Amino acid sequence: MIKIYLASLILILSAACFIITNEIYKNFKNYKFINSKINKNHKELLEILQVHINRKNWLACIIKVEQIIKNKENLSIEYYNIIGYCYYSIKIYHLANYYYQQTIQQEPNNIIALFSLGKIYILTKKYKKAYDIYNTIIILDSNNKIAKKQVKILNKYL
Structure with missing residues (x-):
């Protein structure tokens, strides 16, 4: 019985050691890549x-x-x-x-930046600016469902 216990314990610890070693290796590799001085x-x-x-x-x-x-x-x-x-x-x-x-x-037509600005304006309660941003997105992409939904929501705050 004790042999089974020890064998299973060794197996579990071996797996844990492998996972930890793998994570350390990935972190070291990323650290080396990030901090290399090459242009x-x-x-x-x-x-x-x-x-x-x-x-x-x-x-x-x-x-x-x-x-x-x-x-x-x-x-x-x-x-x-x-x-x-x-x-x-x-x-x-x-x-x-x-x-x-x-x-x-x-x-000026960068949709990612426009969406992000719209989110920021909503979070900072600048609803008119957010409304204008989402309308700009709709002008650029008339099929954009997210922008249309945001305009409907913002109509309640204006």
Whole structure:
């Protein structure tokens, strides 16, 4: 009986050790990739930021994007969307608003940034601005059911 107990205990502990070792290896690999000093291209930078977002490591993501913004002149709007999302996720809506506005300045028809701005305006109780944003989305995409639903909801607040 004790042999069965010990064998099952060893089996369970072996599985736990394998899982823990695998997680440590993945974390080390991601850490090495994120902190390597090689000049990274746009795709690699987005992958690094995605790792931070998946881990909900908002501050690290914000710092990385701020560094990218500081060091580059012709930025992709994806960076502004990412930093806006990070600030939105930690409920710093005025900064999220600022970065989504940067996206809209560069690409006025960016539906992702428009939706995000609409959400921020609703959360900050700026219903008229949210209404205008969702109407803009409907003009850009007349089949957008989410924007139409939001307009109906916002009509109650206006």
